[in-house]
Amino acid sequence: MELKYIGLDEINGPLVALEGVSGIGYDEMAELRLSDGTKRLGRVVEISEDRAVLQVFEGTKGLSLGNTTTRFEGKPMELPLSKEMLGRIFSGSGKPIDGLGDIYPEKRADINGRPMNPVSREYPRNYINTGISSIDALMTLIRGQKLPIFSGSGLSHNKLAVQIVRQAKIAEESGQDFAIVFGAMGVKNDVADYFKRSFEETGSLQRVAMFLNMSNDPIIERILTPRCALTCAEYLAFEHNMHILVILTDMTAYAEALREFSSSKGEIPARKGYPGYLYSDLASLYERAGVVKGSSGSVTQIPILTMPNDDITHPVPDLTGYITEDR
Numbered sequence: 001m002e003l004k005y006i007g008l009d010e011i012n013g014p015l016v017a018l019e020g021v022s023g024i025g026y027d028e029m030a031e032l033r034l035s036d037g038t039k040r041l042g043r044v045v046e047i048s049e050d051r052a053v054l055q056v057f058e059g060t061k062g063l064s065l066g067n068t069t070t071r072f073e074g075k076p077m078e079l080p081l082s083k084e085m086l087g088r089i090f091s092g093s094g095k096p097i098d099g100l101g102d103i104y105p106e107k108r109a110d111i112n113g114r115p116m117n118p119v120s121r122e123y124p125r126n127y128i129n130t131g132i133s134s135i136d137a138l139m140t141l142i143r144g145q146k147l148p149i150f151s152g153s154g155l156s157h158n159k160l161a162v163q164i165v166r167q168a169k170i171a172e173e174s175g176q177d178f179a180i181v182f183g184a185m186g187v188k189n190d191v192a193d194y195f196k197r198s199f200e201e202t203g204s205l206q207r208v209a210m211f212l213n214m215s216n217d218p219i220i221e222r223i224l225t226p227r228c229a230l231t232c233a234e235y236l237a238f239e240h241n242m243h244i245l246v247i248l249t250d251m252t253a254y255a256e257a258l259r260e261f262s263s264s265k266g267e268i269p270a271r272k273g274y275p276g277y278l279y280s281d282l283a284s285l286y287e288r289a290g291v292v293k294g295s296s297g298s299v300t301q302i303p304i305l306t307m308p309n310d311d312i313t314h315p316v317p318d319l320t321g322y323i324t325e326d327r
Helices: 132-136 157-168 189-203 219-239 252-262 278-286 316-324
Strands: 003-004 011-014 015-019 028-034 039-048 052-055 068-076 078-081 089-091 107-110 147-153 177-187 208-214 242-249 298-306
Touching: 003 208, 028 052, 039 068, 078 219, 147 157, 147 316, 157 177, 157 189, 157 242, 157 298, 177 189, 177 219, 177 252, 177 316, 189 208, 208 219, 219 242, 219 252, 219 278, 242 252, 252 278, 252 298, 252 316, 278 298, 278 316, 298 316
Parallel strands: 089 208, 147 298, 177 208, 177 242, 242 298
Antiparallel strands: 003 068, 011 015, 015 052, 028 039, 028 068, 039 052, 078 107
């Protein structure tokens, strides 16, 4: 039996609250249908007894307390996965935006991923050649590890990201494929066009799956972008035995979206207004890199972040340094 809840009890910015709900879980997806027939997606972000708080992906403009019917889907957000994702461009929430139609999925997977058993990890030994001498010679990018890049204001980290995508390669070994998953968060239209144009002109796009979240997109999508990108990377690496390099830029934009999201929920802020769980949240992303026994593939990460006011003690670069200092 499908259960629907008529009306809302509270609307606060991008959040809506429902009273008297039961049998739902954290991160569960919901469909909100307006009286005019339009649909919006939401995600459960807080549960307290019989009260649930949902974040609406498309925003709450046009919603009222009486014109909405809510249906819970009974599962978290899942990303349709296929090897055909290479060469395609997606929104931050994993929807195709390149005009080439939908993906025909081989499977669907929870974007939050599954914890990687430390015992199943293999010791990383081989490397990825980025073609940038300062990285290859001084801070070699090892397959299955994570190498953050800290950028100051005004520095051309976007050009560096494009150069890595264009030049990165692995040693010629039989039966091993290499591809790149590129996730951009909070970028402006001209920067997004620069990424797409650069990848197309150099022919790199055929081995790249792009996830683009624009600066005017909802913040909830910005929080989903790295998770969708990493879910795609894990699928290609551990089910198709490919070596995947994940480039995430800009993690500072992600953290600021997380701060805004936390503030809208009324959570007690920590350093510089960021939520107290920023460390564990970033760790849940960075620790999704590795080499797993039983699979010849690997997931390698290059998170790029800009340091506000060039301050390396700022919470985002500070915590990123703690988490990724594994070499």
